[in-house]
Amino acid sequence: MRALTFGFSPCPNDTFAFHALVHGLVPAPFAVQPVLLDIEELNRRAQAGAFDLTKLSVGAFAAVGDRYRLLRSGAALGHGVGPLVVARTARPLADAVRGRMAIPGRDTTAFRLLRLAAPSLGEVVEVRYDRILGAVERGEVDAGLIIHESRFTYADHGLVKIVDLGDWWERETSLPVPLAGICARADLDADLVAAAETAIRASVAHAFAHPEASRAYVRAHSQEMSDAVCDQHIRLYVNAHSLDIGDDGLRAVSRLAGTTLAR
Secondary structure, eight states: OOOOEEHHHHHHHHHHHHHHTTTOOSSSSSSSEEEEEEEEHHHHHHHTTOOOOEEEEEHHHHHHTSSSEESSSEEEEEOOOOOEEEEEEEEEOHHHHSOOOSSSSSSSSHHHHHHOOOOOOOOEEEEGGHHHHHHHHTTTSSSSEOOTHHHGGGGGGTTTOOOOOEHHHHHSSSEEEEEEEEEEEEEOOOOHHHHHHHHHHHHHHHHHHTTTHEEEEEEETTTTOOOHHHHHHHHSSSSHHHOHHHHHHHHHHHHHHHHHOOO
16 A cells, blocks of 8 residues: 655644544555644745645645645634734834734744735744744844644733734625645656545544544644643634535635645
8 A cells, every 4th residue: 555645733723634644544555644833844845846745834835836736635724813913012013013023933824914904014033933922022032923722721821912914804805714734746647646635534534533543643733832731722713614614614725825736
């Protein structure tokens, strides 16, 4: 049986959604070799076509050119799921972005949304997503662009929300926020890609039907997150769009990415 490399993040939404596929709990005509990396590292490696299947930020689609094609299953998008800008004190967004801002990566969807909402940026510093809150709290940067579980914990660091970029996007477009999708390398056989899409959808469905089955796998990769934060994370980012991105989802991806990677 052929083995496919599958790059995804160690965040609870991904380990929850893809646990069944990785562990052979759903039918697939291939085995999976999982590679768990931070989303910005996945974005970078996709530029060289590193993995057969990979999670990609929608903001990175243009950078990978024609190397990958978006699958309809496994996506992370929806309503109320957008990245946040946070700081130590409340201020208008225009003021917050004039200073030194920590971002989780230049190819992330979060940074693409920030540039659309606030084109006049000051200095930006790339910081791994889970270190941004600490950098803002310590005053190493003036503001931070946060993603993933940080949206649930920023107040614990004494920080305040400047803007929810997901809310901004939804007001501007009336579309869901397209954060990331699962993509297949463009040189893979079409039948194999179709089978991968079906298997990923089955894995997400299995996760919904057996939510406790992946608990140990999720906890093994969730660093210091509490069970409550893990559950919030999963509920927010794994939803109906993860089973099938839907027509609205494809329109959102095409609008934000501006590339034919969305099919």
